[in-house]
Amino acid sequence: MMGQVAFSLFGILVILLLIGVPISVSVGAAAAATILFCYPDLPVMVIAQRLFTSMDNVSIMAIPFFVLAGNLMTNGGISKMIVEFVNCFVGNIRGGLGYAAIVACAFFAALSGSAPATVLAIGSMLYPEMVKLGYPKERCAGLLAVSGGLGPVIPPSIIMVVYCTLTGASVTNMFTVGIFVGILIALILSAEVFYFSHREAWPRMDGKLDYSQIWKKFVRAFPALLMPVIILGSIYSGLMTPTESSATAVLYAFLIGVFVYRQLKIRDLPKIILNSAKSAGMILFIIATASSFSWLFTYSDMSDAMVSGIVALNMSPKLFCVLIAVLLLFFGTFLEGTAICVLLVPVLWPVAMSMGLTAIEFGLIVCLAGVIGAMTPPVAVNIFSACSISKLSIGEVTRGELPFFMGFVMVLLLIALFPSFFTFMIA
Template sequence: MTGIILFGSFAVFLILGVPVSMALGAATMGTILFSPDIAITTAVIPQRIFGGLESTSLMAIAFFVLAGNLMTKGGISRRLVDLANSMVGGVRGGMSLALVLACAFFAALSGSAPATVIAIGSMLYPDMTRIGYPKDRTAGLLVVAGGLGPIIPPSIIMVVYATMTGASVGDMFKSGLAIGIGIMAALMIVVLFFAQKEQWPKAETRITPKQFLVNTVKAIPALLLPVIILGGIYSGILTPTESASVAVVWALIAGMFIYKELSVKDLVPIILDSAKGSAMVLFIVASSTAFSWLFTFSGISSALVNAIVGMNLNPVMFCLIIAVILLIFGTFLEGIATAVLLVPVLWPMAASLGINVIHFGMIVCISNVVGTMTPPVAVNIFSAASVTKLKMGDIVKGQIPFFIGYLVVFFAVVFIPAVSLFML
């Protein structure tokens, strides 16, 4: 009865259009008030909410969001695009390769899928379509390549996952870096195939070694950001939170004093936008803590674990089933909301089968990114539509071959744990 009330009320609130964070809290309160099997007061809700935020790792989220906004407004993303274009822009379909590479560069700075789509799309899409690249294919590639944002570290969803499971943020980032490079390579292979098949444009003017050197020098301050973030974490000198805060300082210095595209008056709206974005994520994490605690307290979690164990599933089949479940949830829930709702339920089951916490984390993170590319939620498609002014149907049609390439890497992660673990 408790499980029916908890998940039933949550589903009803979502159908009514209640925000996820509020729906989680309201479902928790409703279950405590009306379930005959629960003998506790609603005072436990604020206790669990505040307890869920008592983690220094969660502070990294706010700093990563702020650093990403500073980089977008400070001219860093444009230097990365110029560098990417000078590296791969000389072959047929070269600007599409540059788009993938630029998304990978920007992903290593922002950790956000929609931010990557908007930042890179607004700079490359108009020029690409103007010289003859197909609009639907270009927009579709932008949607899928933008999905590198939460995979290539730093990644907000990886920080959230590590906070909930006790996994090492550094190990999550190492695994995400390797998988992100694999996804980038898969997308580039698909691009090269369709560039030849559909005769996409080829750059008429080659980038000279001198121009390449100039673009590289201009991009050095931008490229130092992932070095600061990842180098600080992997070396053990900085924690993820400290590394994120140092990245904010460097992004501020680069934007204001090196590229000189940020002014003091720009800082107030940037800080306000970052505060709103961080608050949204943290509110979901906080309310989900109370929800998942009640799920465990009521005994539903242990019953599910026992049921899964009783099915005698091997780890591979379990991972496949969970991947499909996460893909389904990702179509109608935002990625972080899906993670904070399901990880506390699913991780004990995975642990009981001996599944590595990093391997399971990669399945969670990548499946949630796939949700950003699939309607009806599809924040990447919405972001691409705002940049390209195309209909969602055209974008979805154009993204299909790239989406398949993305899924190939995803299911390689599901079936082959070594793909997630070989860098650890």
């Protein structure tokens, strides 16, 4: 019976994905069809119940708020202020705009939580300037595609909120570790920029640091720079939950976009809200349908059988982590990171617990692998975003991003081999 359920559940899912059915519909349809074929006595209404109960979670409300906040910041001039301020410090050194791209993406990541939003917001301002100064097009587009991956790593992170919702892990602890991992990745990317800027003779801007200009840029950018302090500070201090902080982020982004920078127009709000609702709705619908899929996986005892089978192999936790990382990277080539999380975490988390992993350790592997998937063709939203900015082909951007991409993969393997090293701050 279990084999029949597995064949039906995963077989129908794969067929629907191959013919181009959206992931959310594919997952829900596979679960409903399996109930009809394998459990005729079980009411199909259970699918609707799972859809509803999966959304009955306060933490999930952080997702639409963070999506809306990110769109308001992109349209409200916040990303522009950040880029201008960062460029004051690094613009006059060799490859300075490369460093500026990384730092600006890190700052914007602490505001939006979305990888493609980070690529579009920062890349649309920096890429034309980099090309005009003589930076190599492919390398610049690749750097932006990979630096945008800091969006889901440095808090607030949508994929981390989704993961914590599925496993019951602490969002605050997940965010704390995410900061450390994000800084490490930014340092590795900066080291690679240093290497390529000297090897390929990237240009440098003439002139010395103008401290009066830096002060003016700082004053101008201060409201934008204050936003991550408000978002993360309110969470870590215990004043707000992540959901309350996300709602505060929306209000703050609206106020400074309209009244401080005056680049956010009231007439633009309906379009921004509609686009945010579409993006958030897609994520929430995937979570809802995946909950019915994972419930059926557990109901059929396949989860217990998988745990028993892997434990019987007597593999070490490190080997298990590496295998999971490779598996998630494979899925990342054709599924979006959030979809991977909601589809596989309910299946793999019981196994990870049996191997002695904590929710935060396993979450780091899942979240970072999901981020890397956004840079891996054919489903690579970061590459598509970089292509739309640079007008280069997918192949050109992919060639340019390869060395920076390997930096991300190296951090993922380090997490898989030494997960406790990255969680020492919450031990």
